[in-house]
Amino acid sequence: MASIVYLLDSKARPLIHRDYKGDIPANLVDSFPLLLIKNSSNTTNHTANLTENDCPPVIYNNGYSYSFIIHNDIYVLAISKSDINIFNTLVYLNDLISVLTHHFKELNEISIKDNYSIIYELLDEMMDFGIPQLTDDKILKEYITQQSFTFEKLINQVSSSATSTHKKIKQSKQDRRAPPSTLTNQISWRPQGILYKKNEAYLDVIESIDMLINSRGQILTSEIYGTIKLKSYLSGMPELQLGLNEKFINSGLNSIKSLTSQNIDLKSDDNKKSIEVEDVKFHQCVKLSKFESDKVISFIPPDGECDLITYRVHSNILKPLFLIEYKFKNHSNTRLEIMVKIKANFKNKVSANKVEVKIPVPSDIDSPKFHYQKGKLKYMPSDNFIRWKFHKIEGGKEYVMVAELMLLSVINEHDLMNFRKVPINVSFEMQGFVTSGLQVRYLKINEPKMNYTSYPYVRYITKSGDHYDIRSGRYGAGL
């Protein structure tokens, strides 16, 4: 696949690279910034900032293909000479980014410069001759001899007070003379000989809702992304079996087998509660064929955290959890008044935590004044929005805020209105239920050799995804 992998800074200059095949001239990467500009899909405005230039992620030039992913202003680039599988390369690069992020908390220019040798080591272990070998973060850690350097770690070392609650008594941290056998084992995601004093497993069922709501409160699109996260601190090689409610399993299976045949459709129409689970994906530890044949989710989990199952829920009965009313007044282009009313559109027994409303405003406003009943308001000049934060909102409650913004004298009417195309974003978290109605019936834990008892803990969390957006204005319509 890839002949060479580069990490480049925001101006697309190389920071570090690993050459896998040696068939790419060393200076080829120097022309990459130019190619980015040349291939920009944005025909109208070229910004000075390369990463905002909107260049499609695959460029072919003069016999070489460049595929890249932009992450935090860092380009992760693979160059190749032959007709390679670009899709797989990009997926690999994406995995590379997540591995590096895991190691350094954040992947940016500084963390790269602090950790050259560990990045080399990782690049070396993750791919060989352009063939991806291993992108599992936990297993990679077994191979990597270097310690990563982050500021937090330094502080931890100095204060050395941080103690983990889940202490492993013994992890067969194999003697460095023998290689970790995990990778080449049948179960490549779990090392042997793990031992905990207390054996515990935590299941978090988390559903994040992405929703786009128009100014009249109608839902334009909604998507629920569900994840069952497993945190396991279990000894040995435990075999786990997860039981979910029938409805969820059936719906999931149907979507896999695409049996949205008519009788199912009819049934769900009768119930008027059509929730469809789609696109169920399992962690590699789950025995895929067993799920399809026996409807059983059985697996030997990796140690620590993993996303056991991910799925999407499609529902047409969903109501917006928050209603937003937005009013806007322009006082002859010198002063703006924005009124936002938020209403918690759910039962008053339930409450939402960490609610944050981001209200877009024009750039360059002056001395904003706020009138509000509850929460905290703050103007964020660098991102051009006002943040309205609540610790907690109970069901049925509604709150209003009014912001008065002074505008700089010279402002173009067109620019002024552009800010209203950015939707209002709401983020929140609610505990105790999930919208899809998924229920964990049981989690059986069985370690054949040790036979310990262990109790699983289950939590349900509903929260906003990255895009819980409400359009504030009608597009295009002048005011």
Place this chain on the structure above:
Amino acid sequence: MPKKGENYEFRSGLVSQYADERKDTIQRVIAAMTTGKDVSSLFPDVLKNIATHDLEQKKLVYLYLMNYAKTNPELVILATNTFVRDAEDPNPLIRALAIRTMGCIRVEKMVDYISIPLKRTLKDDNPYVRKTAVICVAKLFELNSTVCLEQGFLDYLLELVDDSNQMVVANSVAALLEISKSTQKDVFTIDYKILNKLLSTLNECSEWGRVSILSVLVEYNADKISEVHEIIEKITPQLQHENPAVVLTSIKVLVKQLDKLPNNEVNNVLGRLSSPLCSLLVSAPEIQFVALKNIRILLEKYPNILDKELRAFFIKYNDPLYLKLEKIEIMTRISNDDNCMLLLSELREYAMEIDIDLVNRSINGIGQIAIKVEKCAKKSVEILYELFINRGDYVVEEIIIVIQNILRRYPKEYLSTIITVVADLKFNDLSKPESLSSYMWILGEYAKEIPHLEEKLILIVENFDDFEPIVQSSALSSIVKISLIKPTPKTPQLLQQILNKATKEIENADVRDKAYLYWRLLSTDDKELQKDILLNKLPILESTIDTFTPGLLEELLPRLGNLSSIFYKPASSFIRFNNDKSFVTSSALQSKKFEELQQIAKNEIVNNAARADNLLDFDDDNVETPEENFTQSETQGNNILDELNDLFSGIGASSTNKTTTTQISGKNNDIFEILGGNTTNSTSPGSL
């Protein structure tokens, strides 16, 4: 003692008696190397540190070596002995490291040295070593295919396809695939037995192992229907894998088998593809982009697989532009009777965005579905009208193009609305040639319905000289048509003017010829014949959505995910397969004997070292004479050579290692003294 600069510091750190300091220095050398500093002069000192049981340190030295493997292969060849020795190390991790690094040194002579350790590691007990060695075979093949074949390495590989360890199997097939791609020959044919092995290994593999195996399965031609069934049965569960690469490669395998299935079963399999395809859209935008490109190819072959999935393709506010455009591309293709209204309202929103490219694409999309789905044509025209009324400057140009297409599909149905748009349109609003040309076409075709036609025509004739040829051509046709359909007092005069201009002032041959043709035709007396020819209606437009030629489609399908799937061109048309082995840095190096190479390397190191130190000394001391300089570098050079010889004669077992380091550090002290002496000597004349 004056400061001696970075390289000097490194060197003393590398030979320090404290292991920690040595390790730390190697780290800093690697950092310096990464930032582009030339630290090749430190080569012998770094290499000394390779004989250690500290895996961390060994890895660091290997990293250093690996980095020079490409730019200075002749340097790395100095370490060959160490590699060979490490390939027998009791620690499998080191064995693997050694064989992996050897494979990265692309000097022909390496072939002689690699064969024996490679053969041994291919049979290693440890699967980690085997899986690394297997890939080294592919490296060797690139370096020298003849030796690789002569020594029977390919047979080793084929044997290892049947290995007990899944990782070794996956890497073997990946290596074989790599080799057959680079030679463009089939070195690996899958028979039924291998097929079974691969299918059963698949479930045990790590994600990338699965990708390797699936990539090979794409190449397999199943001829029995039972095999096809087996493949499909084993591959479909993979669609639920969390890694998108596994998903798309599985789809690729399945699609290849589909043609061999009876029709009723095909739909079963196709149904299972839709939700995995949508799941590809929940990842980084870059990955989504390539996924969408591939979905477009699949849609061309199987137009209905995503019928119910429109929502998955809706644009997100912060999608990059390239992704937004690609999503619209897909949405217009999956539009049908059921989802067209939803899609229209969505496109309407996009058409009110800020970004011009997105707006134009959305308007174009509205036109495409109006033509594709008759049911929503009326609504589409209404939306276009609404957009026109609230128009920004730029929407008009695209709207007029779309309207022309709609008229060609529905010549009468929505005329009243459309005429309002055209009548309201100022000629000056348009600047794009395509838009102007569409505008003229509508004027000519619907002359009877358009109010104030004459004024518009006068403007056209006046500006005729400034138009692009394509616009001139349509202006000509329109005025000729109008003079036949709706002659007004002024039309003969306008016609005369435009024909004059077109035949006398215009240089474009096509426009001129067209004008002459019209003129000739209009000079005949046969009015019926003129009408017959000039007012002939265009055929009804069926679709404005591009399609691939069937040949291209068949070529693209087996190449899903590859470059061709992004550019929609067969690979052969734009990729040059260079068969020259350009990975060898200089061909001159290839012919040299190993001993000569060693000599070259030594000289280079000596020169580098001398150069580096000279520069430093110049910093310290400007009065130094060239003679002194020369002698100094020579003595130093000799010292380094001695050290190098030490290196070859034997960094033996670890027991001797200690003594060598102390020796070396002693030697270095000598150098310090020499240097120190020199500097004092040379500064003294200055002070006198």
